[in-house]
Amino acid sequence: MELPEKFIERMQKRLGEEFPAFLSSYGRPPERGLRVNTLKISAEEFARRAPFPLGERVAWEKNAFYIGEEKPGADPYHFAGLYYLQEPSAMSVGGMSEVYPKRRVLDLCAAPGGKTTQLAAQMAGEGILIANEINFPRAKILSQNVERMGIANCAVTCAFPDTLSARFPAYFDLVLVDAPCSGEGMFKKEENAISEWSAENVARCAARQREILHEAADMVCPDGLLLYSTCTFAEEEDEWQTEDFLKRHPAFECVEMKKIYPHLARGEGHFCALLRRREGEMRRAKPYPLLRNAQAEKAYRAFAEDFFTEPPEGTVHTLADGRMYLVPAGMPDVTGLSLLRLGVELGEWDGKLFKPTHALAMAFGTRARRKVLLPREEAVRYLRGETVGACLADGWCVVCVEEFPLGLGKTVSGTVKNHLPKGLRMHSL
Secondary structure, three states: OOOOHHHHHHHHHHHHHHHHHHHHHHHOOOOOEEEEOOOOOOHHHHHHHOOOOEEEEEOOEEEEEEEOOOOHHHOHHHHOOOEEEOOHHHHHHHHHOOOOOOOEEEEOOOOOOHHHHHHHHHHOOOOEEEEEOOOHHHHHHHHHHHHHOOOOOEEEEEOOHHHHHHHOOOOEEEEEEEOOOOOHHHOOOOOHHHHOOOHHHHHHHHHHHHHHHHHHHHOEEEEEEEEEEEOOOOOOOOHHHHHHHHHHOOOEEEEEEEEEOOOOOOOOOEEEEEEEEOOOOOOOOOEOOOOOOHHHHHHHHHHHHHHEOOOOOOEEEEOOOOEEEEEOOOOEOOOOOEEEEEOEEEEEEOOOOEEEOHHHHHHHHHHEOOEEEEOHHHHHHHHOOOOEEOOOOOEEEEEEEOOEEEEEEEEEOOEEEEOOOHHHOHHHO
16 A cells, blocks of 8 residues: 555654554455444344354444454345444444433434434434435435434435524534545545545535534533544644634633544544533524325324334424325424435325335334244345245235344235335445
8 A cells, every 4th residue: 555655744743652553454455344224233233143253343333343254235134124234433422412312403414324323222212313414325325224223203304504593593413424534534544535635625614614613603502512533634624623623713712622642542544622612592493394194194103003013103294295204303494405215115096095115114114013024035035126925914014134124025826026125225326
């Protein structure tokens, strides 16, 4: 691996006697991590069932393990949302977040969703989580990961930070800014990070981070937290950026700063700064304006009573085109924003019948009356789009790997027709 010369000079000056150890860390392969999705399974239970060897637990994330598996994303458990593959150092953000249930949380730069899904697990399905990404294709990936992990209390938006700050002043208990950065900490993991690195790019990233943080600060409520993170070593983007922010925003104080170096910890480069807003005026956001359709809701309720042992609670929101959503209590008004996900998309009403969606199966499938429980080997057939057999009454069902939902099926005379979306099937990856 050929590191940029100016980067080497900067790190040598900064680390001094530690530099040889830092440099030698680039001779080792990057660390790989797996974080268990505790919305679906405990870390202890997953460790007992794990389809490949797990290493030590990650020190700063109790539900994560180091792994050496080459293709962990191809396992049925991954499709079922039992785990998220994440670089271990990136998991340090969740450990500093002080997030717990019933909070209002914004992940401002959220794609592809590692930190969003980590925060969601800590919130245990309670409270409001808004995950935002300004790049629409990346926002779609974020939305898919939120769906796969079965997160029901999240809205996914695609908006610029200043648009959100105008909508949500002093509203969130936590705003996470995992900022776009020069990526120095990812040199081992992403080769293009080396080719794109330059001192000029470090300066450009720092300028952009400064603007994002300014908008983020306006959205933090009194006694709320702003959590800033990067995957770089550059002081201009890390410590100096934090110091500059505190000078420009005297209502905030620094609670904790943490920097991970690959020669000192089992992970790549990462920086976190936890900042608390000491003062300010609490603001309330307008509630989401729900659209109700009595006929559509009647059709859904009839489906739900038959399909679930315990229908999920919440208010049903029905769009003019018949799409129906279960919106979590307390969801603020996100109308007018580019919105990719709002709670859980339950299904679609065609004027007569209700048709469920994949999202419903992933969020609430464990409550289904009719489930097809497949061993992992047979679950692969379903994931490839094939039909499977089942001794079930005709109608909609949830197909599972063991007891964990993978998606929907529809039983006809003992054959389960496959309703897994084509874009999510195993052969398409």
